[in-house]
Amino acid sequence: MPETDLQLLIAAAREAGRIARRFTGKTAETWDKPGGAGPVTEADIAVNDMLEAELRKARPDYGWLSEESADSAARQSAERVFIIDPIDGTRSFIEGSRTWAHSLAIAEDGIVTEAVVYLPLRDKLYHAHRGKGAFLNDIAITPTSRGELTGAEVLAARPVMERQHWQRDVPAVKRSHRPSLAYRTALVAEGRYDAMLTLRPTWEWDIAAGDLILREAGAVTSDRYGHDLRFNNADPRLQGMVAAGKHVHRELTRELRSKGSAPRF
Numbered sequence: 001m002p003e004t005d006l007q008l009l010i011a012a013a014r015e016a017g018r019i020a021r022r023f024t025g026k027t028a029e030t031w032d033k034p035g036g037a038g039p040v041t042e043a044d045i046a047v048n049d050m051l052e053a054e055l056r057k058a059r060p061d062y063g064w065l066s067e068e069s070a071d072s073a074a075r076q077s078a079e080r081v082f083i084i085d086p087i088d089g090t091r092s093f094i095e096g097s098r099t100w101a102h103s104l105a106i107a108e109d110g111i112v113t114e115a116v117v118y119l120p121l122r123d124k125l126y127h128a129h130r131g132k133g134a135f136l137n138d139i140a141i142t143p144t145s146r147g148e149l150t151g152a153e154v155l156a157a158r159p160v161m162e163r164q165h166w167q168r169d170v171p172a173v174k175r176s177h178r179p180s181l182a183y184r185t186a187l188v189a190e191g192r193y194d195a196m197l198t199l200r201p202t203w204e205w206d207i208a209a210g211d212l213i214l215r216e217a218g219a220v221t222s223d224r225y226g227h228d229l230r231f232n233n234a235d236p237r238l239q240g241m242v243a244a245g246k247h248v249h250r251e252l253t254r255e256l257r258s259k260g261s262a263p264r265f
Contacts, residue, residue, distance in 0.1 A: 006129045008058055009104045009116040015054070016047045016102040017120030020087060026096045039090050044068050047086035047102065055082055062106070065236055067205045073234070080108045081232045085205040089180030098122050103182040105208035110230035115209035117182045126186045126213050134189055134216035141190040143219040143244070149173065149251035152244075155184040155196035165199055167255055181241075185210025188243050189217040195244030195252060199224050204236040214243045226253040 023043040030041045048068035056064060059082070063075030066084040075081050082104070087093055089100035098121035106114040113130040126141075128134040134141050146152055154173045161170050176193065178184050184196040185207060208231050214221050221229055224240035242252050 004129075005059070005106050005114045006116075006127060008055065009106065009114055010125070010127060012051055012055055013102045013104050013116045013118040013125065014120075016051060016086065016104075017118055019043070019047050019050055020093070020100075020102070021120060022046075024096075026094065028094070030094055039094060040068065041087075041090060041094060043093065044087045044090060048084070051084055051086060051104070055084075063232065065204060065232065067203065071236070076232060076234060080106055080113075083107055083112070083205050083208040083231060085182065085203075088182040088206060089178075092179045097179075099178055099180055099183055101180045101182045101186075103205060103209045105212065105231075107208060107231040110232055112208050112212035112231060115212035117186045117209050117213060119183060124186070126189065126209075128213045128216040130212065130216070132216065134213045136186075136190050141217050143188055143214070143217055144191045144194045145245055145247075146194045147247045149248050149255070152194040152248050155187060155193050157198065160197060160199055165257055167257055171252075171255055181206040182210050185214055185241075185243060189214045189219060195242070195248050197224070197240065197242045197252060199240040199256075201237040202240050204231050204233070204238060207238070207241050210243070211241075218245070219243055220246050220249040222249070222253060224253075224256055225258065 020043050028041040028043050030039055063078030063081030068086050085103040087100050088103045093100040102118045104116045105112045115128045117126040126136050150172050152173045155176055187193050188196045211221050211229050221243045223238050
């Protein structure tokens with residue numbers, strides 16, 4: 001058994017990659033979740049089954065929150081909780097893309113303390129331990145130090161840049177997109193992009209691991225209103241996410257519409 005929680009997550013993420021690669025995204029059995037919650041594949045379920053069995057066996061007193069497991073209120077009484085997205089970017093997986101990821105985190109008292117984001121088809125493993133920095137394939141990473149929002153390279157879905165979401169004009173940024181939220185967070189943490197943001201109610205499992213990796217790299221994270229992110233909530237949805245270096249983060253949260261004036265999703 002791995003000695004530390006981080007070693008446990010890294011080993012589990014690599015095994016998740018081995019399992020997922022056994023499936024071919026375009027031919028894997030796929031179905032839609034109830035309530036328009038998106039697609040799921042047999043690979044998602046196989047990875048989730050392994051992770052839940054192995055991680056809960058290794059840490060039986062930890063709570064469990066996963067996109068592909070039935071939720072239980074019991075997790076909120078646990079001192080620590082696993083927050084897991086077996087395959088983040090399922091649509092990309094189905095399409096045969098290489099940009100899907102495994103996202104694994106442990107939170108204690110609402111704060112993520114260990115995190116792994118692993119893209120097996122790109123051989124990219126990001127990890128972080130609270131207070132110890134963030135790494136890509138064991139090399140330390142840092143975000144960009146850009147001083148202004150204008151001209152920044154931002155990862156966001158196209159609807160984010162609609163006028164209704166902003167106090168004044170839409171910022172003059174260079175927008176790009178990746179389907180996996182976990183991958184977006186990691187790309188900002190390693191300085192490939194200046195910022196990422198999502199404004200929709202966001203599931204904890206999509207961003208928990210990325211939140212710690214970003215913060216340990218030196219970026220600033222918050223919800224869309226500038227509030228600190230806390231995890232293992234009764235309703236595991238947060239008010240979006242904004243992540244960037246401190247200067248760009250400050251400008252983004254200042255320019256976004258404040259709570260109460262933002263349109264409902």
